[in-house]
Amino acid sequence: MTTLKKTVLFSMLLLAFASCKDDEVTPQKAMATFTVNVENVLAPASYLASGTTNFLAPGESQTITFNAGKGQFLSFATMYVQSNDLFFGFDDSGLQLYDDMGAAVTGDVTAQVKLWDAGTEVNEEPGVGPNQAPRQAGPNTGMTENGVVQLVNDGFTYPAVASLIKLTLAHDGGTMFTLTLDNISGSSSIPSPLAPGNWVVAGMDTPLFTEGQAASAGLEGIAEDGDNSKMTTRLTDATGFVSPFAPGVYAVHSMDVNPIFTNGAGDKGQGLESLAEGGDPSALNTSLTGAMGISTNGVFNTPVGASAPGPLMPGNSYSFTFDAEDGDYLSIATMLVHTNDLFYAFGENGIALFQNGSPVTGDVTGNVQLWDAGTEVNEYPGAGNNQPARGGGTTGTDENGNVMPVNDGFTYPPVNQAIKVTITAM
Ligand SMILES: [Ca+2]
Ligand SMILES: [Ca+2]
Ligand SMILES: [Ca+2]
Incomplete structure (x- = not known):
């Protein structure tokens, strides 16, 4: 081995040793x-808020507080008890809570309330019919109608909606509203309680019924018997953030x-x-x-x-x-x-x-x-x-x-x- 070769070999060994040593000092x-x-x-949730309306005898009222933003609507349904399957409600898409300028809707909104026929039980003369809630033998008694939800149009004469029920909205600031529901039917020609019902705040939707379509079982319970249990369960399950x-x-x-x-x-x-x-x-x-x-x-x-x-x-x-x-x-x-x-x-x-x-x-x-x-x-x-x-x-x-x-x-x-x-x- 020449001196030159020895030097190269030594250098290589030194390098190998050095790099090995380096690994030990700073591990990867x-x-x-x-x-x-x-x-x-x-x-998933369909509705921002929902709840129930109370049984309200003539002269009684209820206030409901809720939050809603632009593009959200209030719906409600409560039975006109002296009927077979009629209920009060806004249009199926609900009441717009902010106008087109973005201002909160306030004041008396009763003009937007209509008397609807659920289409589930054949109508009898209001305040008299034997299968209407105050007189029927039991819940869901009466002749099945197999119809659709539509504005009442049965040939009988009804008191004006505005003589039976009154809805007033107050805006409490921010997104908070208070709805006052009054049963004012005491001085009408056919006084009637309002039965337990439901309310809901939703976006573009028809949360309680769709005009021209068959009623859900939940709406049938509300409209025939004042029984809001099924609708309450459905709404509760679909409500949340x-x-x-x-x-x-x-x-x-x-x-x-x-x-x-x-x-x-x-x-x-x-x-x-x-x-x-x-x-x-x-x-x-x-x-x-x-x-x-x-x-x-x-x-x-x-x-x-x-x-x-x-x-x-x-x-x-x-x-x-x-x-x-x-x-x-x-x-x-x-x-x-x-x-x-x-x-x-x-x-x-x-x-x-x-x-x-x-x-x-x-x-x-x-x-x-x-x-x-x-x-x-x-x-x-x-x-x-x-x-x-x-x-x-x-x-x-x-x-x-x-x-x-x-x-x-x-x-x-x-x-x-x-x-x-x-x-x-x-
Ligand atoms: Ca009917
Ligand atoms: Ca009935
Ligand atoms: Ca913040």
């Missing part, structure tokens, strides 16, 4: 590819960074406001790109199986994938759309993506909270006229508050009944 960090799934698990989630943002970051917000501090002015009020994650995503301590970030905006970006409806998921190494944290934010400025996120530091050197995998929903961005004053969830569904977007009243877990006196579904976040690591 664990790395993994993570896929995060954000699912909207809110239960439901909302899409908006396109959101994620960031992979180091431990000492609060990339999206700091609990108890004001919005950083880096785009959270437009994400939380208008469901637009683009400004926040731009701010995060290249920011100190952020290794990866992006927008999630296309529901799994969809071909284009859009809101996340109940039962659907957003999904995104990224690489991260031991020591990295994950933060996310997605707006709860039918609110003013609420969003789902982990805590201010996000969640650790590795535990004891192993990538985190599984359901991490327990780390999610519903946060208030503190930038817009909250209105009734699902009804507020400054919420995006009613054209509000970023137009509400400035809140000048801090980012914090929502605590506004309104009721929201428990987090784990609204959102499910799972992580899969490979």
Whole structure:
């Protein structure tokens, strides 16, 4: 072996030893590819609010308070007891609660009330018929009509609706209304109680009946017997808060960074406001790109199986994938759309993506909270006229508050009944 060859060999050995030594001093960090799934698990609901109306003898009245926003309608049905199957109600689509200029409808709305025939029992002379509720042998007694719901038109003479019932609406501010239902039939030609019925606040819908179609079993019970039990069960099951989630943002970051917000501090002015009020994650995503301590970030905006970006409806998921190494944290934010400025996120530091050197995998929903961005004053969830569904977007009243877990006196579904976040690591 020549001296030159010996020197080369020695150098190679030295290099090999050095690189081996280097590995021992700084071991490779664990790395993994993570896929995060954000699912909207809110239960579907058709109606914002619903309830019952009382038995009201002549001279009695009832007040009902509810919240409703633009584009929402009030419906009710209560039996005219001195009949076989007649009931009072608005048109099948209900009473529009805001006029075309967006002003709340108030005052006496009795002119919108009609006397309907449920079409389920053949009509007899009002106030006399032996199969009418005050005189019938039992519930659902009388000749079956096999008809459809329509305005009463049976040849008998009825007192004017406005001499039997009176409905008055007051607007209590914001989205709150109070309905007063008066039985004023005492001085009419056929005084009658009003039987237990139902009311409901809905969007574009025909929640209690559809003119020209057969009555549901629930409406039949109301109209023939003043029995609102079936309708109450159906409405209750279909009433509640439901909302899409908006396109959101994620960031992979180091431990000492609060990339999206700091609990108890004001919005950083880096785009959270437009994400939380208008469901637009683009400004926040731009701010995060290249920011100190952020290794990866992006927008999630296309529901799994969809071909284009859009809101996340109940039962659907957003999904995104990224690489991260031991020591990295994950933060996310997605707006709860039918609110003013609420969003789902982990805590201010996000969640650790590795535990004891192993990538985190599984359901991490327990780390999610519903946060208030503190930038817009909250209105009734699902009804507020400054919420995006009613054209509000970023137009509400400035809140000048801090980012914090929502605590506004309104009721929201428990987090784990609204959102499910799972992580899969490979
Ligand atoms: Ca009838
Ligand atoms: Ca009957
Ligand atoms: Ca707020």
